Amino acid sequence: MDFLDYLSRSGDNLFELSLEHINLVLISMGLAILIGVPLGITAHRKTRWNPIILSGAGIMLTIPSLALLAIFVPIFGLGAPPAIAGLTLYALYPIISNTVAGLQSVSPAIVKASRGMGMGSWRRLAKVELPLAWPVIITGVRVSTQVVVGIAAIAAIVGGPGLGNEIFRGLRSLGSPGAENLVYGGTLAVVIVAYLFDAAFILIRRFTTPRGIR
Amino acid sequence: MAVAPAPVVETESKQSQTRKKLALFGTPIFIITVLLATYLWISSLELDSIEMRVLNKEVLTESLMEHLYLTGISTALVILIAIPLGILVTRPSLKRATPFVLGLANAGQAIPSFGLLTIVVIWFGIGVQGVIFGLVAYSTLPILRNTMIGIQQVDKSLIKAARGMGMSTRQVLARVEMPLAVPVMLAGIRTALIINVGTATLATFFGAGGLGFVIFNGIQLNRDPVLVTGVVMVSALALSVDYLAGVIGRLASPRGL
Secondary structure, eight states: OOOOHHHHHHHHHHHHHEEEHHHHHHHHHHHHHOOOOOHHHHHHHHHHHHHHHHHHHHHHHHHHHHHHHHTTTHHHOOOHHHHHHHHHHHHHHHHHHHHHHHHHTSSSHHHHHHTTTTTOHHHHHHIHHHHHHHHHHHHHHEEEEEHHHHHHGGGGGOOOOOOOOOOOOHHHHTTSSSSHHHHHHHHHHHHHHHHHHHHHHHHHHHSSSSGGGG | OSSOOOOHHHHHHHHHHHHHHIIIIIHHHHHHHHHHHHHHHHHHHHHHHHHHHHHHHHHHHHHHHHHHHHHHHHHHHHHHHHHHHHHHHTTTGGGGHHHHHHHHHHTTHHHHHHHHHHHHHHOOOSSSHHHHHHHHHHHHHHHHHHHEEEEEEEEEEEEEEHHHOOOOOOHHHIIIIIHHHHHHHHHHHHHHHHHEEEHGGGGGGGGGGGGGGHHHHHHHTTEEEEEEEHHHHHHHHHHHHHHHHHHHHHHHOOOOO
């Protein structure tokens, strides 16, 4: 069976799996942003915590991805939850380090000026520091997303959803005719999903950056 | 930016110093503690016959050795391929190819490790050899990219100064550009090691063993002690390799930097 035949026959299935894959990445990235940005703010403001937070998140990047996903199987069982937990941890480091870098890049003069205008610490953060640090933070999120889209293909091994299932199915039936098509199809779809996310980030970055610094 | 950023810089260097100290002493203590705790936990359990089949000295040592072998050979091959290629592509005569190769290296990052490994194994056959080719294919691009960026960021005025001192282009490469790019290349080797330790965990799906075997066995047989042992062993291996590569990298960097 040739590859185009396979595509026309499994197009719907690949589309379905791609949606699952995108969903998995979106949920994991959402959680990673919700955890990572506050941790980055903490690391920036409470300098004593900075080394612990950054080295802790850095360790997650060193741990083999299959191990990071598998360790949650005893806790959550097989399926999407261990995949989401592992991917979220994997995504943290670039988000945290870019949040810190972005906040540190805000000119001290601007911080002083906003304090002079009578802004409190939290208002200053929300109205001045975070908007100015935003382009750097969103770049961290983009880097994380690229890594997570690829690693999400491993989620199938812990029973998770997404395109890894197509690759895994092909891998398990290697030797039978047409099995390699499943692997090619699944891999190609992951690459396309990665490019779609990257394109989306160019738009998001453009439309969410405050007009003054665009 | 006329306002003196001096205090910011100072706290930053203090932070990175604490981080370095934490990494230098904290990492080995952390690894040993986790390994010891896992060992004590596993030995306190009454293992059933299925768990005993994997959790014994022979199987665990064999998986570890297979993992080290896959990582070592593939990293050596990547260094042999990617670093000379990176130097070659940044030579003045080939400068026009640089953005093209960098673009390719960036675009290639979107390919998932699991998919690429499977494809390469389909081409070269199931087993150790196919997996090693797959690991090399996956880690070559990032290391190539690292080498090229390392050489590109060497200050151009230093190269001009060396030329002015009467060095030939080859001498400039050997005595100025290469030594200055050493830290970046060492970082690249470290990255290659980490990528390969991690990706070699998938080797078990292609009949090449490794510590992934222990993890996947634990998943398939629904035996948490087996799974946790695999996870802890492979994570400890990755963290130790990263730690040792970092320490060696610091010792091997030219002193002037």
